[in-house]
Amino acid sequence: MMINDIGEARIRVPDQIRRGDLITVNAIVSHPMDTGFFRTVEGDPIPAYFIKDVIVSYGSQEVARFEWTSGVSRDPVVSFTLIADKEAPLTMVWSDNKGAIFKQSVTISFVSA
Amino acid sequence: MSERRAFFRSCAAALTGLITTRTERLLAATGLSLEPEDPEVPNQEVARILKELFGGRPIRRGHVELDMPVVAEDGRVVPVIIESDLPMSADRYVTGVHLIVDHNPDPHLAAFHLTPAIGSVSISTRIKMKRTTWVRAILETNTGEVWAGYARVLVTLNGCG
Numbered sequence: 001m002m003i004n005d006i007g008e009a010r011i012r013v014p015d016q017i018r019r020g021d022l023i024t025v026n027a028i029v030s031h032p033m034d035t036g037f038f039r040t041v042e043g044d045p046i047p048a049y050f051i052k053d054v055i056v057s058y059g060s061q062e063v064a065r066f067e068w069t070s071g072v073s074r075d076p077v078v079s080f081t082l083i084a085d086k087e088a089p090l091t092m093v094w095s096d097n098k099g100a101i102f103k104q105s106v107t108i109s110f111v112s113a
Numbered sequence: 114m115s116e117r118r119a120f121f122r123s124c125a126a127a128l129t130g131l132i133t134t135r136t137e138r139l140l141a142a143t144g145l146s147l148e149p150e151d152p153e154v155p156n157q158e159v160a161r162i163l164k165e166l167f168g169g170r171p172i173r174r175g176h177v178e179l180d181m182p183v184v185a186e187d188g189r190v191v192p193v194i195i196e197s198d199l200p201m202s203a204d205r206y207v208t209g210v211h212l213i214v215d216h217n218p219d220p221h222l223a224a225f226h227l228t229p230a231i232g233s234v235s236i237s238t239r240i241k242m243k244r245t246t247w248v249r250a251i252l253e254t255n256t257g258e259v260w261a262g263y264a265r266v267l268v269t270l271n272g273c274g
Contacts, residue, residue, distance in 0.1 A: 022232045035273055037218065049207070063230040070215065071222035071273070072237040073190045080225075083232040 006030055007102035011092060016111045017084045025056075026079045029094045030101055049075040051076055053095040056107070059088035084108050114195060152215075152247040152263040159213060162221045163251075166211060167259050177262030179250040188242040188272025195250045197234035199260065201227070207234050209253045216246035218273055242266060243273035 009029040017023055028049065036048030050070035055064050064080060082090065091105035155163060163172065180194035199207050210225040225236055234252065243250075245268050251261045 024235070033241075035218070037273060056229060061228075061230060063228050065226040067224040067226070069219045069222055071217055071219055071241050073241055073272075077237075077239055079235075079237045080227075081231055081233045081235050083230055084232075 005033070007094070007100060008103045009092065009102055009104035011090065011104050011106045013090065013106055013108065017108060019085065019110050021084045021110075023084050024079055024083050025082050025090065026077070027092055028075060028106070029076045029104075030075050031094070031096065033070055033072055033074045033076060041084050049083065049096065051094045054078070055093045055095075056080075057093075057109060058082060059086055082108075085109070121185055150263075150265070152249065152265070156215060159215050159220050159249075160188060163212060166221075166251070167253070170257065170259050172259045172261050174261055175261070176260040177250050177252055179248065179262035179264045180265050181264040183265075184267045184269065185218050185242055186269045188244070188268045188270050190239050190272070191242050191266065191268075192237065192239050193240060193248075193250075194237045195262070196235065196236075197252055197260070199234060199252065199254060201228050201229050201232050201234065204255075207252050208255050210234060211249075211251045211253070212240070212241060213249040213251065214240065214246060215248070217241070237245075241272040242268045243271050244268050 007030060008028065012026040014023050032049055032052050033051065034046050034049040038046045040046060048070055051068050054066040054068065063082065065079065068076065079097050088110045089105045091103065094102045172201060176197050176199050177195040185191040193212065194269055195210055201207060206229045207227055209227065211221065212223045213220050215224050222240055227234065247259065248264045248265065248266055249261055251259060
């Protein structure tokens, strides 16, 4: 998965979902996740710049919330499970320490039986 | 040639024997056992974090599988998988998963707050590690129980700067 712009995000869910399935959700967001401990080649310090909060919503319900530090690797990936019990959007909102907010969502829909 | 090889082999065997007995003696002296390996005593910062998160509640080992490489060649990208067999039902579920890397500049690396809608504890991500250390995955349930899984990871390249 190649993504370049800061905040560009992808969420992947299985192609075929049936009501009640326990699905795995994979997400990635493009972000430098700078720790603040590194310097440029010119010797200038690179300030800390990282995603600190992730909110996962399914329909109108907040189902998970992650608190991160700059210890999470560059272009953070995360995967988790979800009980697909309704046809609704799955939305993730990533917030960084400079106040930027990045949003991505996929629709959970069921295959007709 | 074969004599020489045999000689080296016997030397290696002798050395291994020596190390093993020394390790065993050391373990016997300190009262530690090899199985299951215990994480090191938390340093001041980790102890503070554990107290802040869990108060005086006992942190028991079990119900948590922390899957990490034994050797991480690049400390900038170390895969982590945290799984648990604890229930995720409406009345009994895991409310939070804390990832603590003892010798990182910021040891409390991540917290994952969950609800029963998640269905199971099966989280994966990639983290940075400064040096060889113990990693702790500690789960908290809605009933106040605290369960932990530990892994020691050998880090070759510092990923934190």
